[in-house]
Every structure is written in structure tokens, then in C-alpha cells.
Amino acid sequence: MIELLTQHGEAILFYAFALAAVVSAVGVISLRNPMYCALSLLVTFLAVAALFLMRHAELLGMVQLFVYGGGIMVLFLFVIMLVNLHRLREVRLFNEQVPIALVLGVLLVALFGWVFLSLPASAPGDSTALVSLDGEVVGNAKAVAWVLYTEYLLPFEIASIFLLVAMIGAVVLGRRD
Amino acid sequence: MPAFDLREFLLLAPEILLAIGGLALLLAGSVGRGVPGRVAASLSLFFLVATALLVLTVEEVGPEPRLILGSSFVLDGFARFFKLVILAGTALTVLISVRFVDDGAYRAGEYHALLLLATTGMMFMVGGFNLVSIWIALELMALSSYILAGYFKRETRSNEAALKYFVLGALSSAILLYGASLLYGATGELRLDLLAAALPEAMVTGRLLVPTGWLMLSVGLLFKVAAVPFHVWTPDVYVGAPTPVTAYLAAASKTASFAILVRIFVQGLPTLLPDWQIVIAAVASVTMIWGNLAALTQTNVKRMLAYSSIAHAGYVLLGLLAASVIGLWSVAFYLLAYTFITLGAFAMVVVLERREYAGEEVSDYAGLARRAPWLAAAMLVFLLALTGIPPTGGFVGKVYLFAAAVEAGWTWVAVIGVLTSAISLYYYFSIAVQMYLKESTRDTPEPLGSPALTAAIATCVVATLVLGLFPGPFIEFAQAAGLPLP
Numbered sequence: 001m002i003e004l005l006t007q008h009g010e011a012i013l014f015y016a017f018a019l020a021a022v023v024s025a026v027g028v029i030s031l032r033n034p035m036y037c038a039l040s041l042l043v044t045f046l047a048v049a050a051l052f053l054m055r056h057a058e059l060l061g062m063v064q065l066f067v068y069g070g071g072i073m074v075l076f077l078f079v080i081m082l083v084n085l086h087r088l089r090e091v092r093l094f095n096e097q098v099p100i101a102l103v104l105g106v107l108l109v110a111l112f113g114w115v116f117l118s119l120p121a122s123a124p125g126d127s128t129a130l131v132s133l134d135g136e137v138v139g140n141a142k143a144v145a146w147v148l149y150t151e152y153l154l155p156f157e158i159a160s161i162f163l164l165v166a167m168i169g170a171v172v173l174g175r176r177d
Numbered sequence: 178m179p180a181f182d183l184r185e186f187l188l189l190a191p192e193i194l195l196a197i198g199g200l201a202l203l204l205a206g207s208v209g210r211g212v213p214g215r216v217a218a219s220l221s222l223f224f225l226v227a228t229a230l231l232v233l234t235v236e237e238v239g240p241e242p243r244l245i246l247g248s249s250f251v252l253d254g255f256a257r258f259f260k261l262v263i264l265a266g267t268a269l270t271v272l273i274s275v276r277f278v279d280d281g282a283y284r285a286g287e288y289h290a291l292l293l294l295a296t297t298g299m300m301f302m303v304g305g306f307n308l309v310s311i312w313i314a315l316e317l318m319a320l321s322s323y324i325l326a327g328y329f330k331r332e333t334r335s336n337e338a339a340l341k342y343f344v345l346g347a348l349s350s351a352i353l354l355y356g357a358s359l360l361y362g363a364t365g366e367l368r369l370d371l372l373a374a375a376l377p378e379a380m381v382t383g384r385l386l387v388p389t390g391w392l393m394l395s396v397g398l399l400f401k402v403a404a405v406p407f408h409v410w411t412p413d414v415y416v417g418a419p420t421p422v423t424a425y426l427a428a429a430s431k432t433a434s435f436a437i438l439v440r441i442f443v444q445g446l447p448t449l450l451p452d453w454q455i456v457i458a459a460v461a462s463v464t465m466i467w468g469n470l471a472a473l474t475q476t477n478v479k480r481m482l483a484y485s486s487i488a489h490a491g492y493v494l495l496g497l498l499a500a501s502v503i504g505l506w507s508v509a510f511y512l513l514a515y516t517f518i519t520l521g522a523f524a525m526v527v528v529l530e531r532r533e534y535a536g537e538e539v540s541d542y543a544g545l546a547r548r549a550p551w552l553a554a555a556m557l558v559f560l561l562a563l564t565g566i567p568p569t570g571g572f573v574g575k576v577y578l579f580a581a582a583v584e585a586g587w588t589w590v591a592v593i594g595v596l597t598s599a600i601s602l603y604y605y606f607s608i609a610v611q612m613y614l615k616e617s618t619r620d621t622p623e624p625l626g627s628p629a630l631t632a633a634i635a636t637c638v639v640a641t642l643v644l645g646l647f648p649g650p651f652i653e654f655a656q657a658a659g660l661p662l663p
Contacts, residue, residue, distance in 0.1 A: 111389075118384040151247030154189070155310040158301055161196060162317045165294055168203065169324035172287050173339070 014054060021047035034080045041076065045069045056130050058140040185245040188252060191231035191260070192300045198224030199293035206286015214285040218275045218629065221289040225268045225296075232260050242661075244306060248368055251306040255509075258658030259303040259436040262513050266429035267296045269520040272633035273527050274421040276625075288328060292425070295321030299433035303440075307367040308357040311437050312350075315401070319346050322430060326418035338417025345400075345410040353397020359390030369445035376448040391446055395456060398441065401434035404494065405464040408487045412471075415483035420530055423479060424523030427486045428516045435490075435512055439497055439505065443660045450500060454587075457498045462593050464491030469597040472604045477537050478526055481604060482519070485563060488601065489515060492594055495578045499585035502659060507577035509655040514562070514570030514644045521637030522559040528552060528624045528634075536622040542608050544617030549624045553612045555638045560605040562641045565598050570644025577652075 005012065020043060027040035045068040052061035131140050138146075148156055186193070202220055205212045212220075242253035270292065298317030305311035323346060327339025361367055363383030364375035380387045400407040415423045442453055468488030475481035493515075496508035529536040546553040562571030575598065582591040644651055 115385040115389050119386065120382065120384070151249055152309060154186075154246050154249055154301075155313045158298070158310070158313050158317055161294060161297065162313065162320060165291065165317065165320050165324070168287060168291065169320065172284070172291075172324060173327055173330055 010054065014051070017047045017050045017054070020044075021051065034083075035077075038073065038076045038080055042069060042073050045073070056140060059144050182245075188236060188245055189250070190235045191228045192297055192304075194231060195224060195228045195293055195300065196297045198228070199290045199297060202286050202290040202293060206284060206290060211284045212286045214275055217285040217289040218271050221271050221293055222268060224293060225264050225271065228300075229261060229264045232257060232264070249307050249310040250301070250304045252304070253660075254657040255436070255440065255660050256304040258509055258655065259432060259512075260300050262432055262509075262516055263296060263299045263303070263429050266432065266516040266520060267292060267425070269517075269524075269633050269636065270421055270425040270429065272629045272636075273424060273520070273524045274419075275629040276527070276627045283328060283330075288325070291321045291325050291328075295325065295425075296429065299429060302433050303436040305437070305440075306369055308361070308369075308372075308441075308445075309367055311441070312354060312357060315353075315434075315437065316350060318430065318433060319350060319401075322346075322422075322426060325422045325425070326414055328422065329419050332417075334417035335419065336417075338414045341410055342414045342418075349397050349400035349407070352393050352400075356390045356393025356395075356397060359386050360394065363387050363390060369441065372445045373447050376446070380448070387449075388452075391449055391453065392456075394441065395453065398434065398438045399460060402431055402438060402490045402493075403487050404460050404490045405467045405487060406460075408464070408468070408490075411487055412480050412483045415486070416477065416479045420479065420523055420527045423483075424520050424527075427482070427523065428519045431486065431490065432512045432516060435493055435508065439508060440660065442497060443500065443505070443662065447662075454498055454500065457494055458587060458590050461491045461494035461498055462590055464488065464494065465593055465597040466491075469600045469604075472601065475604070476539050478539055478542075478608065479537050481539070482522055482526070485601070485605075486519065488597065489519075489563075491597075492575060492578055495582040495587070495590060495594055498587055498590060499581035500662065501581055501585050502662065503577065504581035504585060505659050505662070506652070506655040507574065507581050509658040510644075510648070510652055511574035511578055513651065513655065514574045514641065517637045517640040517644070518559055518562040518569075518571055521555065521634055521641065522563065524630060524634045524637065525552065525556045525559065528626055528630060529622050531622055531625075539607055539611055540615075541622055542611040543615040543621050545612040545624065548617060552624055552626070552634070555634050556612060557609055558638050558641055560609055562645070564602050564605050568642065568645040570641050570648070573645055573648045 024040045024043035024047065028037050028044065031037045031040060045064060049061045049064035049069065052058075052064055128137075129143075131137055131143055133143050133146055198221065201224075202212075202217060205220070206217070236252050236257060242251050242255075244251050271289065274288065274292075295318050298314045298319075298321065301314035302311055302318060305314055323339055323343040326342050327335050329335035357367075360372065363379040363386035364372055366372040366375045376387065396407060400410075403411040415427065418426065442457075446453060465488055468484050468486075468491055472481050472484035472488065475484060493508055493511055496504040496511065498504070526537065529541055542556075545556070558569060562569035565571045565575040567573075575594075579591045579594055582588070582594070
């Protein structure tokens with residue numbers, strides 16, 4: 001038993017977190033109480049953060065934890081507390097297109113399953129690239145920061161204009177005048 | 178350590194100036210009761226012209242494309258051409274927006290700020306050279322467009338347009354991004370040229386990742402250019418959005434989306450050329466057929482123009498399908514002509530339109546030739562150009578697109594193009610029949626122009642005719658926008 005755990009520890013952890021992520025993601029869209037949906041979403045975020053950590057994307061894992069698990073989650077909870085939950089329970093959440101959506105969804109899952117099964121057993125890609133810079137090991141945060149602030153500096157700045165536009169949009173469309 | 182030079186930011190002075198312009202308008206709009214529509218429009222026109230001048234002077238374009246800022250952006254003739262076309266389209270949109278925004282009593286500062294920021298996104302899009310920079314610029318454009326589509330927030334149809342556009346647009350962006358991530362997973366490259374170089378090997382090692390990736394990428398891009406079967410959002414969004422915004426989506430937004438579609442396919446996926454040609458041939462055919470057939474039954478001019486814009490996406494795809502030198506520059510030339518034609522046609526809709534979306538029916542054009550002969554003549558020019566009849570830019574553009582497709586051996590698709598153009602004559606000329614052969618009734622709305630609208634319509638008429646009568650210099654201009662072919 002111990003031998004099994006030490007030998008396949010990583011795989012066992014992976015499947016455990018992956019299962020948690022998928023099950024809780026299904027919960028997000030199928031539970032009736034919005035508060036449960038939000039908590040289910042939190043579990044998804046945490047499980048995905050764990051998956052990032054296992055792949056040595058430490059920075060991404062932490063960002064996932066703080067920004068999504070922390071900040072975005074709080075926003076969701078605010079909104080849920082502000083809207084009238086009693087009315088939401090009586091609203092039909094899905095329309096009559098359920099059968100066709102179900103068929104297409106299953107087809108899509110089958111397609112991605114097929115793509116996944118076609119892949120060679122060893123994942124392509126070099127995981128040391130996540131922590132090294134010019135062959136020198138510097139840690140994940142520094143390696144990401146280097147790429148982000150050199151090669152992707154301008155896209156990074158465009159993202160800030162993007163967020164500004166989102167803010168303008170919320171104000172323009174939401175303001176009462 | 179990758180080569181990176183901060184001084185290269187100076188080469189992006191046009192885009193930076195335009196973004197500053199957008200922010201300045203935003204600031205001006207937040208002071209007191211906001212800026213009057215005319216002032217905001219003048220300010221944005223000033224920034225657009227200054228940006229165009231900077232594009233012409235600062236961005237040195239050599240014979241070889243120049244990669245800048247860690248190669249996430251590129252300066253080449255292709256980017257420069259489309260930047261100028263987009264700026265022209267935006268300037269015309271600003272002109273036709275003046276009365277509209279004042280009329281509806283919606284705030285002008287934020288409107289023009291969003292317009293400029295969307296245009297900034299488009300300029301970054303056409304200059305983007307890796308999938309991340311293209312995608313984030315695309316999102317900047319898309320998000321601004323969602324808000325602009327819903328800008329008339331007291332109108333239910335505008336709300337509907339914004340919501341539909343947002344939900345479907347977000348979905349398509351997600352599909353595009355997923356496709357890009359699969360290609361990245363298979364090749365480990367985001368830069369278009371390196372992606373192209375890594376593809377042959379990745380097609381073996383990545384197995385199904387590559388086909389799934391590029392198909393999803395295509396779905397996202399074809400959604401943005403409103404090609405069938407990814408067009409379902411177009412009629413409702415075009416009808417519900419404020420008409421100047423509709424014009425902007427049909428002209429500038431479509432041009433920018435086509436530019437990245439061509440760049441990604443030609444520079445990023447040349448290895449897959451035979452594969453994507455089949456997809457493009459199929460999509461182009463159904464787009465031309467369905468766009469024109471659906472337009473036949475429309476009585477609302479905006480909805481008719483929406484289907485017409487879908488059909489035109491099909492014609493432009495012919496140039497990409499040819500994947501030849503002539504094919505690529507005829508795409509560029511057609512999008513240049515199409516920008517003026519579409520903006521002109523939508524400017525005419527603005528002239529007749531009243532609040533509550535009145536004046537949008539084909540019958541509202543009855544007797545226009547008698548009441549406003551010049552406006553009717555202008556509309557006739559746009560209708561001729563949309564059908565593809567000489568002496569207009571629409572004719573020249575279509576001829577070269579069809580010729581490119583035939584030359585590359587895609588005759589059957591070109592034949593569909595010619596046949597559907599003939600069908601389109603029927604619905605475009607239902608408007609002409611109303612204008613010239615029918616009498617106006619008491620309910621027919623009076624045309625209501627303004628100096629800015631007149632200027633926009635005059636510019637579009639002149640440009641449409643000049644492109645048709647003296648296409649030479651513009652074809653040369655478009656030829657300078659060529660991309661290196663595989």
C-alpha cells in the first residue's frame with residue numbers, strides 16, 4: 001500500500017484533484033441554490049490551483065488561489081447576497097433546448113476524449129522551461145516575470161486598457177440617468 | 178535573453194497616441210455634464226487624423242517585415258495598409274455619429290472614447306505577430322464593441338443586441354483561445370513564423386492536437402468576420418445596435434478581423450494550406466449563398482444590410498481561398514472599397530432614421546429621388562457598388578476576387594460568387610425602385626441631414642467612384658500590403 005502510494009503518488013494526487021475539479025464544476029451549473037454554486041466554484045478554483053502547483057507552475061497556482069479563490073469569489077458572493085434569491089429559485093434555469101445541448105455536449109466530450117487518447121503517453125513540452133531562464137534555474141515567478149515584462153510587455157499593457165474599457169462599460173451601461 | 182529594446186515603443190507612437198486620445202475624451206466626458214457631441218467628435222477626428230499621419234511617417238516599413246518588442250508585433254506593409262483603412266473607417270463612423278449621439282441624449286464623451294479604444298485594439302490586432310498579442314487586442318476591440326452595441330440603453334433592441342453580442346462573442350473568443358492553446362501545446366510556439374516552422378513536426382508528434390487546434394482557431398476567426406454558419410448573431414446585433422455602431426462593426430471591425438484571419442492562416446498555418454483551403458471554400462460558398470438568399474426576404478434595411486455584410490464576407494474569403502499574390506491584394510483592395518461602400522450605405526440609413534427605430538423600412542425610401550435627388554443618387558452609387566456593377570469600387574474589387582479564385586483553380590466557388598451577386602441585384606434594387614419609381618406618402622420620413630453626415634456621404638461616394646474609375650494607384654497601394662506566401 002505504502003509502496004503504491006510512493007510510486008504513483010503524483011498520479012493519484014492528479015486524478016484526485018482532477019476529479020474534484022470536474023465534479024465541482026458540474027455542481028456549479030447544476031445546483032439550485034446560488035450559494036452552493038459559488039462554493040462549488042471555489043472548490044473548482046482550489047483544485048485547479050493544486051493542479052498548477054503539481055505542474056511546477058507555482059506562480060500561476062498562487063495567482064489562481066489569491067485572485068480567483070479570493071478576490072473573484074468575494075465578488076460572486078457579494079452579487080449573490082445582493083440579488084433576490086427567492087425569485088431565482090422559481091425561474092426556469094434551462095430552456096427547451098436541453099436534448100440537443102445534451103447531444104452536442106456528449107459529442108464534444110467524445111471528440112476531446114478522442115484527441116486526448118490519440119496523444120503519445122509522454123507529454124510534449126519541457127517542464128524545466130517553467131523555472132529557468134537561459135538555462136539557469138531562477139524559480140517560476142522570476143521566469144514568468146521575465147517573459148511577461150519583455151516579450152509580452154505590450155500585450156500586458158493592452159490588457160490594462162482592456163480592464164479600463166470593462167470598467168467604463170460597467171459604468172456607462174449600469175448608470176441611472 | 179531575447180532581444181528587447183524599449184526605444185521600439187516609439188515605433189508604436191500611432192497606437193499610443195490613439196489610446197491617449199481615447200483616455201483624453203474619457204476625462205473630458207467626466208467633467209461636469211460631459212462634452213457636447215460636436216466637440217467630442219471634433220476631438221476624435223483630430224486624434225484619428227494625427228494617428229494616420231503618424232502611421233505614415235513614424236512606422237518605417239522596409240521591404241522586410243520588422244519584428245518589434247520581443248517580436249510580439251510586426252511592422253510591415255500589410256499592417257500599415259489595414260491600419261490606414263481602419264482609421265478611415267473610424268473617422269467616417271465619427272462623422273455619422275455626431276447627430277445621432279446628440280439626438281438620443283446619450284453621453285458623447287464616453288461614446289467617442291470607446292470608439293477610439295476599440296480602434297486602438299484593431300490597430301494592435303493587425304500589427305500583432307503572436308497569438309497572445311493578437312488575441313488580447315481582439316478582445317479590446319470586442320469588449321468595446323459590446324458596450325457600443327448597447328449604448329442606447331433605453332432601447333430594448335439595443336440591450337438585446339449588446340447581450341447577444343456579448344454572450345456569443347465571449348463564446349467565440351473562448352473557442353479561439355482554446356484553439357490557440359492547443360496549437361501552443363502541440364508546437365510550443367506562439368509567434369506566427371515559429372509556429373509555421375514547428376508545425377510539420379508537431380503534426381506527427383501532436384497527432385490530433387493540431388487539427389483540433391486550427392479548426393477551433395478558424396471557428397473563432399470566422400465568427401468574428403460573420404461567415405456562415407457562425408453568423409447567427411449578426412442580424413440581431415446589426416439591427417439593434419445604434420446605426421453608426423452597426424456601420425463600424427460592418428466596416429472597421431470586419432476589416433480588422435479579416436486582416437488577422439489572413440495573417441494567421443498565411444503566416445502561421447502555411448503547412449496546412451490544402452486543409453484550410455477546403456474549409457474556406459465550403460464556408461465561402463455557404464456564406465455567399467445563405468447571405469444573399471436571406472437578404473431577399475428582408476424589409477428592414479438594416480437587417481438587409483446585415484445579411485449583405487454576411488454575403489460580402491463570403492466574397493472576401495475567395496481571395497484568401499486563392500492564397501495567391503493576386504488573391505491577397507484583392508482581399509486588401511476589396512476591404513478598402515467595402516469600408517467606404519458600407520459606411521456610405523449605413524450613413525444613408527442614419528439620414529432617414531428617427532428615434533424608436535423608425536425610417537428603417539425599405540418603403541421609407543419611397544420617392545426619395547424627388548425629395549432629395551442628391552441623396553438618392555448617392556444611395557444608388559452604394560447599391561451599384563454593393564451589387565458589384567461598374568463604375569464603382571465594388572465592381573473592381575469583385576472582379577479581382579473572382580479572378581484570383583479562378584486562377585487558383587477554384588472556379589466553382591467563383592461561379593457561386595457570380596450567381597449570388599446576380600441574386601443580390603434583386604434586393605439591392607428593391608431600394609432603388611422605391612427611391613425612383615414609387616411616390617412618397619404622408620408617413621414617409623423626411624431625410625434629415627447634417628453637415629457632418631453630408632461630408633461622410635460625399636466622401637464615401639467620391640471614394641467609391643474613384644476606386645472604380647481609377648483603381649490603379651489603390652491597387653498598387655494594396656499590392657504593397659502583400660504577405661510572403663508559402
